[in-house]
Amino acid sequence: MTTTPSPTSSVQLLEVAPELAGQRIDNFLRTQLKGVPKTLIYRILRKGEVRVNKGRIKPDYRLQAGDLVRVPPLRLPERDEPVPVAASLLERLEAAILYEDKGLVVLNKPAGIAVHGGSGLSFGVIEALRQLRPEAKEMELVHRLDRDTSGLLMIAKKRSMLRHLHQALRGDGVDKRYLALVRGRWESARKQVSAPLLKNTLRSGERMVEVDDEGKEALTLFKVVRRFGEFATLVEARPITGRTHQIRVHAKHAGHSIAGDSKYGDEAFTREVRELGGKRLFLHAYALRVPLPEGGVLELEAPVDELWERTLERLGA
Incomplete structure (x- = not known):
């Protein structure tokens, strides 16, 4: 291998070692491009942006020893950078806010939107609100609603508010x-x-x-x-x-x-x-x-x- 792949570098040229001959190009890229989502790898293959020996190839192409693989520049979020949330969802959640002060946001969560990312979801309400209110560094969910349940959801913008509301929730x-x-x-x-x-x-x-x-x-x-x-x-x-x-x-x-x-x-x-x-x-x-x-x-x-x-x-x- 002539270079060490870097997901955010410019064009990368990767030479295929003899022991990797016969491997499919998509599997090769998945192992070589650490941290790059599979969806992005298949997208650049589908669009013909990956070249082998200066020619276009299909995702099922099997590599030969000595092949030179050209990988286009890849833009990835930084480690602490949030996954971008669709503008349409951000607008929908902004419109759903019913109350906001310096320490608390309460919104009318639409049905079908998860309160947080996970289980195959890259983002939910809390990740979206962190993008809508980047200055609120301590923003956290006060409680949860099931993904398919709609209605009033509280999000604390300060830890002091989170502690206050958790204490209130534990009582009556x-x-x-x-x-x-x-x-x-x-x-x-x-x-x-x-x-x-x-x-x-x-x-x-x-x-x-x-x-x-x-x-x-x-x-x-x-x-x-x-x-x-x-x-x-x-x-x-x-x-x-x-x-x-x-x-x-x-x-x-x-x-x-x-x-x-x-x-x-x-x-x-x-x-x-x-x-x-x-x-x-x-x-x-x-x-x-x-x-x-x-x-x-x-x-x-x-x-x-x-x-x-x-x-x-x-x-x-």
Whole structure:
């Protein structure tokens, strides 16, 4: 090898050693260009920007000893540089901010957007907000919402605010309320579901939660908002504890799974709601009441999206 590859250098010329003869060009580049995403390697191959002996080659080309491989300049993020977030998403999240002060941002998170990167996602809400507010060096999520759950999400801009809100969340200072569209007619106007929840990780890596006596104590208060005959009920859910997937599992435990819930839902019910245009998980964090460090209480409500509204209109028609 004549040079040591450097992802951010100008043009690189790599000579193929005899022991690497017969290797496919894409596999060769993946091993030689350390830190370069596979997607970028296949892009430059597809666009014909990689040349072998000054000629264009296909991604399945097999190298010969002595081949000279020309690699174009590659621009990669620095180690601490965030992955660029699409401008359209940045604009969408900026428009979703309902409250902001020097220490706190609260936004109405759209359904389908993860709160943070990971599990194959390069970014989520927190990474996007760090790009929107680069001066807020200490920005962190205060709590989480499932990717498919919409609604009020708090992000602290200062560590002091993060500590204050975590303390409030551990006590009874924060009041969070959700709306959920559930299967069937929920008879009692108010219902308290107290059932311990246990987290399990399946072999596939998927995280599931179930009611189990070995689990952690969990309590959710449900209140009927509107009934749609025998088919469905809109309920308000107030989680007193903050367990993973708590509302979704407690609703199922009560016999009323949430529409659009691929983990814990009823497939037939979800399919019927989808046929009405309801292609989402019908769980929305709509109300928040939280004490502020300097005194006073912040109270916010987040409207549901148009898809949710249209679906309920069709249910009530």
